[in-house]
Amino acid sequence: MSDKRPIGVFDSGIGGLTVLKSLLQYLPHEDYIYLGDTARTPYGNKSAEAVRQYAGQITSFLASQDVKAIVVACNTVSAAAIETVKEKAWPVPVFEVISPLVMQAAHFVKQADSNRVGVLATRRTVRSGQYPKAMSTIVKDDVSVEQIACPIFVELVEEGIWDGPFAKAAVDHYLAAWKADAPDAVLLACTHFPLLKPLIESFLPEAEVMESGPAVSLVVADALDRQERLNESEHIGECQFYCTDTIESFVELAESFLGQPVENIRQLDWKDVPC
Amino acid sequence: MSDKRPIGVFDSGIGGLTVLKSLLQYLPHEDYIYLGDTARTPYGNKSAEAVRQYAGQITSFLASQDVKAIVVACNTVSAAAIETVKEKAWPVPVFEVISPLVMQAAHFVKQADSNRVGVLATRRTVRSGQYPKAMSTIVKDDVSVEQIACPIFVELVEEGIWDGPFAKAAVDHYLAAWKADAPDAVLLACTHFPLLKPLIESFLPEAEVMESGPAVSLVVADALDRQERLNESEHIGECQFYCTDTIESFVELAESFLGQPVENIRQLDWKDVPC
Numbered sequence: 019m020s021d022k023r024p025i026g027v028f029d030s031g032i033g034g035l036t037v038l039k040s041l042l043q044y045l046p047h048e049d050y051i052y053l054g055d056t057a058r059t060p061y062g063n064k065s066a067e068a069v070r071q072y073a074g075q076i077t078s079f080l081a082s083q084d085v086k087a088i089v090v091a092c093n094t095v096s097a098a099a100i101e102t103v104k105e106k107a108w109p110v111p112v113f114e115v116i117s118p119l120v121m122q123a124a125h126f127v128k129q130a131d132s133n134r135v136g137v138l139a140t141r142r143t144v145r146s147g148q149y150p151k152a153m154s155t156i157v158k159d160d161v162s163v164e165q166i167a168c169p170i171f172v173e174l175v176e177e178g179i180w181d182g183p184f185a186k187a188a189v190d191h192y193l194a195a196w197k198a199d200a201p202d203a204v205l206l207a208c209t210h211f212p213l214l215k216p217l218i219e220s221f222l223p224e225a226e227v228m229e230s231g232p233a234v235s236l237v238v239a240d241a242l243d244r245q246e247r248l249n250e251s252e253h254i255g256e257c258q259f260y261c262t263d264t265i266e267s268f269v270e271l272a273e274s275f276l277g278q279p280v281e282n283i284r285q286l287d288w289k290d291v292p293c
Numbered sequence: 294m295s296d297k298r299p300i301g302v303f304d305s306g307i308g309g310l311t312v313l314k315s316l317l318q319y320l321p322h323e324d325y326i327y328l329g330d331t332a333r334t335p336y337g338n339k340s341a342e343a344v345r346q347y348a349g350q351i352t353s354f355l356a357s358q359d360v361k362a363i364v365v366a367c368n369t370v371s372a373a374a375i376e377t378v379k380e381k382a383w384p385v386p387v388f389e390v391i392s393p394l395v396m397q398a399a400h401f402v403k404q405a406d407s408n409r410v411g412v413l414a415t416r417r418t419v420r421s422g423q424y425p426k427a428m429s430t431i432v433k434d435d436v437s438v439e440q441i442a443c444p445i446f447v448e449l450v451e452e453g454i455w456d457g458p459f460a461k462a463a464v465d466h467y468l469a470a471w472k473a474d475a476p477d478a479v480l481l482a483c484t485h486f487p488l489l490k491p492l493i494e495s496f497l498p499e500a501e502v503m504e505s506g507p508a509v510s511l512v513v514a515d516a517l518d519r520q521e522r523l524n525e526s527e528h529i530g531e532c533q534f535y536c537t538d539t540i541e542s543f544v545e546l547a548e549s550f551l552g553q554p555v556e557n558i559r560q561l562d563w564k565d566v567p568c
Contacts, residue, residue, distance in 0.1 A: 056338075057339050057340055057343045058333065058339075058343075059338075063331075063334075063451075063538070063542075064332050064333075064538060065332055065538045065539060068332045068333075068538070169448070169452060170445065170448050170449065170452060170454075170459075173444070173445050173448045174445065176338075177444060177445060179445075179466070182466070183462055183465065183466065184445075184462045184463060184465070184466035186462075187458055187459045187461075187462030187463075188459060188462075190458065190459070191454070191457070191458065191459035263338070263339060263340045263343070264340060267338075
């Protein structure tokens with residue numbers, strides 16, 4: 019069996035492209051529909067109610083495009099609105115970004131005999147407590163989870179400021195508490211943050227800095243394979259992009275980040291998106 | 294005649310408090326209803342269509358509260374959606390923040406025999422071209438208007454990062470082009486930016502840095518007086534605050550900024566706000 023339908027991927031903006039990039043490496047024969055809700059970015063400081071409303075609306079749209087799976091490439095939605103997404107997507111399988119990253123971290127902690135994990139996230143993800151909760155469920159031994167909310171990292175990434183003194187000042191500002199004594203593993207618990215990974219790594223040279231893209235891609239590949247839903251044709255997968263604000267700003271950053279042309283893109287009209 | 298109804302003031306978040314602070318100084322006997330749309334902040338990178346939708350919704354809410362005037366304490370809305378606000382508010386008079394600031398700048402330019410004005414704003418306000426247009430309408434002589442979009446200033450202010458190395462790095466980043474050769478007058482064409490005024494002034498020590506609060510307050514006071522709509526009682530005006538996301542984050546910053554307790558505050562439920 020071969021399921022040629024595309025995989026839907028969404029985020030509040032361009033951050034989820036870090037997950038799409040991994041998916042394209044792990045599952046190169048799949049087609050993708052990527053939606054960045056650039057008109058309402060950032061999600062991370064918004065209320066859970068607002069995030070649920072936005073996520074529900076996007077899921078309805080992706081479901082209407084006949085996707086075979088939905089990857090929630092956004093930690094804020096994964097933490098605050100995953101039930102809404104699953105409900106609206108049913109019977110399409112939904113993948114979120116938290117569990118795979120926590121499983122990867124749990125593995126590291128065990129291997130390295132470490133008991134200290136750091137989490138960098140949006141304010142909403144930090145408040146949700148999903149990372150400490152998932153960590154204590156998976157790792158039986160005591161592991162201390164230290165969280166830092168870094169809301170402006172999202173804006174910096176959305177603005178294309180991935181390097182230089184301004185981005186560096188943001189890293190210095192938010193990670194100051196870890197300068198002298200960093201956790202052994204630091205989870206980038208927002209899909210925007212991998213764009214700042216080189217700066218974070220040079221600020222915390224001793225820490226293992228982990229992102230969710232590769233772990234999520236593994237989980238998606240494995241699940242689709244088990245369900246015999248992989249696209250078994252040999253064609254190179256195609257991406258259809260949607261953004262909810264103007265196309266220009268999205269395309270420029272998306273191309274620079276993905277390292278490939280972003281041609282197949284449309285701006286989604288609010289009226290096209292069912293509630 | 295004395296009109297005891299409150300004045301409605303709104304912004305995408307806490308930035309408009311810079312205008313409310315001036316209004317409280319110029320018109321201390323008036324009551325105010327302030328709405329910060331914190332669930333959908335920032336507006337400055339959003340499409341004109343989205344900004345019009347949000348502004349229309351807020352205006353309908355304020356009109357339903359029987360305000361006697363509406364002050365649009367947000368440059369992005371003033372530039373992109375003022376017609377929508379006027380239409381929804383009618384017959385309540387609407388005041389925006391662009392014209393008063395431009396008039397003040399025009400006066401300065403004339404006095405100082407200057408021909409170079411700088412504008413710091415959100416991306417949407419810059420794209421709208423409203424400031425250069427208003428300037429060329431008011432000042433007949435040639436004045437060159439140089440605009441810089443500083444979107445992350447809004448986030449910094451909303452996060453309470455008004456000083457220190459991170460805020461300073463943002464100022465260095467955005468104003469680099471003016472470091473060696475600044476315009477004579479620099480307009481803070483976003484109501485959030487006055488919170489960063491001390492940093493901007495120390496980066497541009499030769500420039501006259503102007504904000505819109507005092508100029509708008511003068512215009513509002515004058516217009517209400519002419520229309521015999523001032524509250525002529527001697528009571529100290531009261532403020533009712535609304536925010537669209539959680540109350541805690543708003544209160545803390547609002548109190549720190551206004552320098553007075555913010556007690557009378559409610560979170561507005563999306564369902565209470567008519568479209």
